[in-house]
Amino acid sequence: MDVALGTPWNRYMHDSLASIWYTPEGVGKYTYVHRVSIAVAVAQAEIGLVPAGTGEALTRALVDLDRILEIQAAGENHQLRAYLRMVQEKMTKNGDKDFLPYVHNRLTSFDLEDTATSMMLVESADLLLADLRSLAASLQKLAREHKHTLMIGRTHGIHAKPITFGKKCLDWLDMIERCRTRLETAKGEVAVGKISGAVGIFSQPPVVEEKVCGLLRLRLARVSTQILSRDIYAAFFAEVGLLTGCLEKISTDIRLGQQTDRQELEEPFRSTGSSAMPHKRNAEKCEQIKALAKDVRGLIGALFENIDTWDERALDQSATERLAFASILVTTGYMCRSMIAITQGLWVNVEQMRANIDRTNGAIYAEDVKIALQEKGIPQTAAYDLVKGPAQEAYLGHGNLIDNCLAVSEIAKLLSRQDLEALCDSKQAFRYLDEIYARFDL
Amino acid sequence: MDVALGTPWNRYMHDSLASIWYTPEGVGKYTYVHRVSIAVAVAQAEIGLVPAGTGEALTRALVDLDRILEIQAAGENHQLRAYLRMVQEKMTKNGDKDFLPYVHNRLTSFDLEDTATSMMLVESADLLLADLRSLAASLQKLAREHKHTLMIGRTHGIHAKPITFGKKCLDWLDMIERCRTRLETAKGEVAVGKISGAVGIFSQPPVVEEKVCGLLRLRLARVSTQILSRDIYAAFFAEVGLLTGCLEKISTDIRLGQQTDRQELEEPFRSTGSSAMPHKRNAEKCEQIKALAKDVRGLIGALFENIDTWDERALDQSATERLAFASILVTTGYMCRSMIAITQGLWVNVEQMRANIDRTNGAIYAEDVKIALQEKGIPQTAAYDLVKGPAQEAYLGHGNLIDNCLAVSEIAKLLSRQDLEALCDSKQAFRYLDEIYARFDL
Amino acid sequence: MDVALGTPWNRYMHDSLASIWYTPEGVGKYTYVHRVSIAVAVAQAEIGLVPAGTGEALTRALVDLDRILEIQAAGENHQLRAYLRMVQEKMTKNGDKDFLPYVHNRLTSFDLEDTATSMMLVESADLLLADLRSLAASLQKLAREHKHTLMIGRTHGIHAKPITFGKKCLDWLDMIERCRTRLETAKGEVAVGKISGAVGIFSQPPVVEEKVCGLLRLRLARVSTQILSRDIYAAFFAEVGLLTGCLEKISTDIRLGQQTDRQELEEPFRSTGSSAMPHKRNAEKCEQIKALAKDVRGLIGALFENIDTWDERALDQSATERLAFASILVTTGYMCRSMIAITQGLWVNVEQMRANIDRTNGAIYAEDVKIALQEKGIPQTAAYDLVKGPAQEAYLGHGNLIDNCLAVSEIAKLLSRQDLEALCDSKQAFRYLDEIYARFDL
């Protein structure tokens, strides 16, 4: 084989998120670590722990990721030390040698690493939030366009009562807006830094931690072990998992609608469905979202396990996170982008939606007949039992609901054919539509 | 076998939570469903949909869970219909027969069921929150008592630097207080009702839904399918899962401390450890918390899968929830209670904690020597490399850190024995303790 | 509330499995533990460790589960010690007092407990295997009856090519038979005992372990810590999880077929679908299987976590197993029974299946036309591209495949209308049916 290696995760890309998370050996993190280093130096200078100018010297030592990779390749197995060596080289070269003793002063690796990770997660959340805004806009557009597009509502896969496709889009929109709210909250919770040193007992005055967090616009970890407590990260990714779950639900609804037996919806079609069957128009992008949601869900489970670390820290969460954070975020970003494309290009087969409403010979209006009987004074369970026979027969293709009801004397004496015809009307789905839409300011 | 059947979940009980969730066939839910039914009737009466007095009639029809069970046993497989029959019987008996047609009017089962479930979850959250307050109080007490109880901080299981046990209690407290905040938020999010009828298209004016939610002090589901979107429940249980994860972490720390090789902590001892070995004092309650956390975590994963239901609803989330909601909540309540008991009765072996600090011949002060060298002008990586040899030797039992350092001329010319003795002092752990405690108002 | 407590797991019952696993406090286990105790005494007597007759004395001390519960209620927190006290009481009463010192001799609790658990799992596997035989028989019957019942095969929810329903039943049967084979293997693997004493270092000659395993028809754990290694149990439950996964797949196929838009299959109907909509015929039993599969899957994940115990044992797998073993097995048994009932009562709507084949205006025969073109010398991708247009048009409701193909001159010059009509024939699904069935000896 003459092709380079590449893991399959590269197939599902979100460029901006990938540029944060998919760097060789994860060295991209050191652009964030460096910002923390600088903030620490600035804060330490403010209280006289290091000379003024240390922060500026560090700022001049621009991060060179390729050099970090080289140092690692030359045998330095500790990533942060590889970064430090790179910085020291640069400072020496920049004539900032005098500041060398003040670099990584009174710090432990995870003062920098966890604080940097929080910054990366905040930035990732912002990118996902931008995608969610686009997705919400796309769903709003569909909801507006199809406010009065009648379709059958289904429960248990069975035709239930008419709704409109616009109303279904509001269901989806509502989920996505909940996801936005949650991700905003999650972003706030994860925006937390710690400069509490080895085992969290502080090798320098806690005021440095406070200043650093202020400079980086992070909240302060009120207390920390050598690392941030992992419930903080698990909480963030739980929200991401809720988002992928919501995308999964929307994709399933579209797949269900795209079934040949429904033909109500179709995701934008690509050139080839099946290599064997030239007629196939598959809901591949939606199926893919479902498929990816499973992997994401699995990895999030791993992050819940991670809360349980030993003592002031152990490394048994490190590789878990290295793989899961990156994979989950880039994949989730890809799923969002994919869903934006699907909803923007969705084909809504309005005629077929209308036609499908009539498949059950009026059985779907059985509840309306039941309610009308209740209003004539029949208790709920009795009214239900009266309509059940005629409705089930209609559903199974024997007659239609109106005729079947009229054949039941207890019904016929309370409701005329005209009454029944008025009840069996898909337009009822429009009755409270304005009020529902008003809740969305639409 | 002559004993009645009982599932093992009954072994891990939290009485108040169990009284909500562990009722035969789940009929306890109908005490909540009934409150929703009444609120609906009141709201419907306000807009003239049903006669005034319907709500009062329903209120008089007190829920009789045993009768619901009887009706089910007699063959009514639909739970809500069994409840309705019970209500109709009572109303007939109470002389409220005229109101019968107005019961369960224009509703679908899940208008009542999901709204009731939300109420049960809110009540459960309140119970858990009360337990978390007790737990926090217990941890605060430990933190205060042991503010200056020196112990070794460990990373990767290796002695790192001295901390105090009180500081460790603050780490635990911080987790638990985050859990409280999250559970408060989660409670608010799940406090949501829906009266939007079959397929969520409303069989009655949406104002009824608004009034009902107001009466029950719930927020309004802006839109809903036939059911509440399952991301709402998954979000709630994600927070519960974070809580059990935090309890798991605390329990692991105690188990680690209870190891014979540390003998620093001991959970309250029950009468028997091992049936073979009479000397055993096992951390059984802590081990049990770990064990239960795994089952809870597994069930929460199932609730994330549940977001993906078909169309306007399917029943494929119903049994999942029936089992998972009850099991997770009662078990979590049990775990909280157990952790309260453990922390209230925790034996802190202050002498052994102190003694364990000295196990590594001073190696644990290597960072302090390194920092001192940096302050004498040695760059971080060079200082690190200088101290590494002496420190590693001391750790492995060859000499002690001070002697080993003095044997290295580059160190010896910068630091005297007196300097080194000052550096190798476990009291350093006290340096910033007041500032840490101040962040907790302690 | 005046009803007794009961967890929701009691709702999904399999009587025989429940009688093994759902006993209060799990004391049912002691019927198995007692059989191990007896076998140990017999083996020990054979090598002279205890007097002859000890086994008989133990056999006379019939297990009294209610008494064990009483002793526990009176404060004995260690379950095995409660059992031992019950046995000692019985022996004293039976005049077997002289044998008392020889009871639980040189044993640790888990010599008995794990060996007993293995016996319970073997018995559970036998019960599940019996159900799987019934299920396989039911599927075979369906496969035979519907060998020639034409239906459309679907991929990605899209009509693909005709199959027969009998062939689909063979797919299901094949899964179930694989599950049977796997469960047989799993049963063999879990049928393992250990009498290696505390920390597995043997407090008595290993030959006792060999004899005990022989008496109980178990294999020998070649080595063990204080407990059996938990990969053994995880392996067993992995197979159970594969079974529930297969039941889930079959249930999904039926749910898909029961959709109003297909109306091809219907599970046996119970009295009420929806409390609001009298016409509903829901696939509730199938939906329930899907729902339960999620909980089971979650709990199995917990058992994979359990492999990682500390040292020679920890209790952190105990509660996990107590909940998961019982819940998984009884629920799985219930699911099997439910699927047996579904398949035995399944309504196969032969007419609708036939009718659905024609929904796509012949588009589903596009592959056959493509193959025919290949056989006329057109390369695969070119043949594919030729047929794609006509097929897609037909699928979208514009014309039919034959007319559309004849309008393409490259096709028309190779295939006549008569050729095309011969190709567009659902009976092709029968072509190799005998050969497929022969592989099942059907």
Add this chain to the structure above:
Amino acid sequence: MDVALGTPWNRYMHDSLASIWYTPEGVGKYTYVHRVSIAVAVAQAEIGLVPAGTGEALTRALVDLDRILEIQAAGENHQLRAYLRMVQEKMTKNGDKDFLPYVHNRLTSFDLEDTATSMMLVESADLLLADLRSLAASLQKLAREHKHTLMIGRTHGIHAKPITFGKKCLDWLDMIERCRTRLETAKGEVAVGKISGAVGIFSQPPVVEEKVCGLLRLRLARVSTQILSRDIYAAFFAEVGLLTGCLEKISTDIRLGQQTDRQELEEPFRSTGSSAMPHKRNAEKCEQIKALAKDVRGLIGALFENIDTWDERALDQSATERLAFASILVTTGYMCRSMIAITQGLWVNVEQMRANIDRTNGAIYAEDVKIALQEKGIPQTAAYDLVKGPAQEAYLGHGNLIDNCLAVSEIAKLLSRQDLEALCDSKQAFRYLDEIYARFDL
């Protein structure tokens, strides 16, 4: 950032497994697909479906992965069609144009893809099995060397009774050998091919499938939908998950032993532990194995979900598998290699192991005293209760077991100091060692 993108999965490499699974866009699969294509052509030629020589022509069309990538980059979204175009180009170039119509004849993509995947899994299993053989050899060596290296056995983290380190190595070895057996079985089960065409109804005589499977040394899928049933793959990966669980358990045992408070074991040390604390010697490789096991476990859960596909297939398992198969296998390979290195370089601190046995003042021999009392005629629970006090006191540091026992008159009258001294002997751990080792032919 100027470094190329690379996912973090690349950090945990197993070269041979990576060369199968980590190819850009997964095109490496087409080397296997091509072998299936050739076998199909050979089989088809044997029954006259295609001209003799088709297989040879295909064989000459060597797979060019770079060209496949180019074709995909040029817009062919269907991977198999990209492969087919590459093959057609090669055949045209090779002068094999006449055979073009016979390529991919009567096949659907997954005839090739799933059969190829099975081949890749078989090959992966062989690679893992080779590693497991090395690991077993390494563990055998340790078991032999340390057959008589005394150490304390621990349960619940508490000192229990002496064992030997060699005995512990046998526990690990036994797990690994079970994993080998399971993986052998799994390999056999997954070695299955299918050439049953679209929707599994065969577009060509089933004998072709039989011949192809014979040529590729695979078993025949007795029946299949358009794809192999996903329980087959889930079953394979369940075994892989059991393996990673066993590696996790071994790694935890080593981490526990490496704690400073035990200092019994140490994994081979790399240059730097902590960037802050120069004395640290962390069990990083072991911690990493634990960390990776969590991600693997999560992804395996996704594969259990995958069993539930729709109808004759859906694509909702495709991306799940693309990510999970590759990631799990390469990571598992890495974990095996890592564990081989750890066990080969493990430092066993024999002196400290010996010293730790004495930490509890003889309390660990309490069971032996209890057994001796039983043999003097005291029933088990009474003997237990007699020894408990002296043992617990000794454990807590008050006196030692022998003195404490002698202070109890009921004990003292049955056992002399000499008796007790004989009982309190760590050498008891050697008593049945030969018999245990004999079970391993060691």
